[in-house]
Amino acid sequence: MIRVLVVDDEALIRTGFQRILDSADDIEVVAAVTGGQAVRAVRESRPDVVLLDIRMPDVDGLTVLTSLHQLPNPPVVAMLTTFGMDEYVATALRCGAAGFLVKDTDPEQLPYLVRSLSNGGAVLSSTITRTVVDGYLDNGHQEEPAARAVARLTDRERAVLVLIGEGLSNADIGQRMHLSTGTVKDHVSAILGKLEVSSRVQAALLAERAGLLRPPEPREDG
Template sequence: MIRTMVVDDEALIRTGFTHILDAADDIDVVAAVSGGQAVRTVRELGPDVVLLDIRMPDVDGLTVLAELRRLRPAPVVAMLTTFDADEYVTAALRSGASGFLLKDTDPEQLPFLIRALAEGGTVLSSDVTRRVVDGYLDRSRRGPAGDIVARLTARERAVLMLIAEGLANVDIGTRLHMSTGTVKGHVSTILAKLEVSSRVQAALLAERAGLLGPSRERESG
């Protein structure tokens, strides 16, 4: 079972996500709480995946994210966001969020996205991806995405493309006929060469560099 927790200030959102996810045989929503209860509840229950609202009135979602990332073991955290939260999405990206979902994501997709997160994959709602990619690298000073990705070997670029598709290490290994340990080594090297701290940041670089095609839309998971 994938132990999942929903953190949102709106009771309707918490109830809706809980109802959808609990219908899946392999997902157990262990708690659905407001932001102020998030860190304490994670410490008590130890969920595998946390869906965390980026903006809440009682506590800043980015502050909660930072506290959750310091826990050991730390849960996988995906941010729940809306169209008008670009600057918050970028900050969460830099703080190590593992994915971004719009609150109006297709309910049928939610269980698949939770499974992808639990397996170490990245989850990028296509609408969020387009908006964040347009601004994330423009606000950085590291140069064009194509030049950055050019630092990678052909094998590393192949791994990066699969990271950007949301595949977990075990699935990348199956696709490229490598052991999971070898994939982990490649991932670490890729993050270092790209000067990023998370798979999501690497995936956005791949998007911007055109590795997935100029017009490809996706919901990774």
Template sequence: MIRVLVVDDEALIRMGFQRILDTADDIEVVAAVPGGQALHTARETAPDVVLLDIRMPDVDGLTVLAELRRLPDPPVVAMLTTFDMDEYVATALRSGAAGFLLKDTDPEELPFMVRSLAEGGTVLSAKVTGTVVAGYLDAGAQDRCAGGLDRLTDRERAVLVLIAEGLSNADIATRLYLSTGTVKDHVSAILTKLEVGGRVQAALLAQRAGLLREDGEPL
């Protein structure tokens, strides 16, 4: 079972996410709490995935993210936001969030996103904007990464697109009929050539470079 903690200041949002996720046989919502209870609840329940509101009146979502990241066995954290141009998203991604999604995400997609997060994938809303990407990648990094794209092989570019879709290494291996070890080698080569520190940054670069359509699907 994938253990999920939902953290949001609105009870209606918490209840909605919990009811949607509880319909999945392989997902258990261990708790749904406001921000002030997040860290204590995470320590007690040891979730695999935390869906964390980025804007809360009782406690800053970025502060909660930092505290969760300091736990001995930190969960995977994805940020929840109402705004597709939330200026805090870039900061959250730099601070270790595995992605972000809008609160109006299609309910049918939510369990798939949680599974991807639990398996080491990234989740980036299809409404990721240039503002968010620009806030995450400084101008110098964008120029370096753009040159790195030209150095990718066709196979590495295909892997990069699947990373941007949020797939884990195991899922990419299945999609491309490769071994997981081979995919790991490709991911390592991609990160080196793009001069980025992780999958989220590579995924955002793929978005920035136009490798995905606006709906999040590959070109």
């Protein structure tokens, strides 16, 4: 079972996420709490994944994120927001957030995204705008153009980077490319080193900036 903790100041959001995730056979929401209760809840319930509101009135989501990453064996943390572009996104990613989701994410996609987070995948909501991507990379993080950084990679590493950008875990990438998980792990380490980034989600943003990722297909209404 994937153990999930939901942190949000709105009871309706907490309840909604809990019901959606608890409907999956392999996911259990161990607690749904406000920001002020988050660190204690993580210590007590030991979740694998935390879905953390980035803006809360009782305590700042970035403060909670920083506190969680100081814990022994910290959980994977993805930030939640109602905004497609949030000035705190870049800071959250630099503080170690493993993903960024808007709260109106398709309910059918939510369990899949949690599974990806649990398996080490990078999760970025399809509504993240080019402005967020560009702002994150341009704000002192990546001096040179993304295309030049990606050019350092071998063809195999670029193929792995594309799959990282799609949110796949090492095991999923291995299955897709007919490689062992250990080989994929070696490729990922090499990619992070060559791109001079510290996490898969940062590498995914760089892949987006370099034009390696296909834009999401438009959703059909009705």
